[in-house]
Amino acid sequence: LADGTRLYDKGLPQDEAHLTALFNELKEHGRVLLIVDQPNTIGALPVAVARANGCGVAYLPGLAMRKAADLYPGQAKTDPRDAFIIADTARAMPHTLRVVDRNDEVLSALKMLSGLDDDIARDCTRTINRLRSILVQIYPSLERVFAGEVLQRAFVLDLLIHYGGPTKLKKSGKTRVLTWARNHAKKDPEALVDDIFQALSAQTVTVPGTGAAEIAIPMLATNIKSLK
Incomplete structure (x- = not known):
């Protein structure tokens, strides 16, 4: 009182x-x-x-x-x-x-949405970096094909989700991968598929941990798609 x-x-x-x-x-x-x-x-x-x-x-x-x-x-x-x-x-x-007053409520809402957007952006960047790190670890030449923004393209993420990594890409072969790619890419994917298989041919050994990495790769690619 x-x-x-x-x-x-x-x-x-x-x-x-x-x-x-x-x-x-x-x-x-x-x-x-x-x-x-x-x-x-x-x-x-x-x-x-x-x-x-x-x-x-x-x-x-x-x-x-x-x-x-x-x-x-x-x-x-x-x-x-x-x-x-x-x-x-x-x-x-x-x-x-x-x-x-009501302006405080508007400001609060804007701060919340802005904070959420920042969190999503950080999560996306962190996940992209993790995916890139795994590719560098098991197949550096393949990671170089996905340099810069290439790794974030929807088609590339779909390819990694579908094939999981270098082992299944090699096993499927260039012809089948190119056919799949043409059915899923908006632009002609032949040049990129050529680069992928040229990179795959540059390494014949299997790095320890590749099996586990190829479980993580499609999971990370899926997460990136959901965050973008």
Whole structure:
């Protein structure tokens, strides 16, 4: 309350039912203002529930929170201490608060989508690098055929998914691979298939671990296709 009286001072589960019950209980004592320090992350659900129940919403910026914390005894950063500091600062220094408006929600959504896009891009790059590393390990001459962006082409990924690696490519033979390629490539694949089989002819030994690598290759190629 405005005079510092505590009406609720214990842990609260992060779910709508408990939050709604608390807000309704507090509204019996007057207008309710929810204060959070992270409105776009852990505070997102309480903010949404508070609004749905007609409560005001504001947040205490990080800098203001840190300055306020210096005024209170103790150095330990605990949830109960932080909650008390936020509540008491909001009561005693309301000018430090900022309104949580709809623009914050838009910004939060953009940050989330941007973060997701960045994560997918990093995952894709990491998977491409892993696939390239495996090819270098078992068949360097074949990896060189897929230099640069070539390895990321949909047709090349489909070829690796279908054949798995150098062993099955060799076993299938150039004629059959070229026939398959012509049925799946948008452009004439003959030059690329020529390069592939020229690279395959450059190595006669089988590197230890090739069998396991050829299990991983189609899996990685499939993952890259799903991430692109």
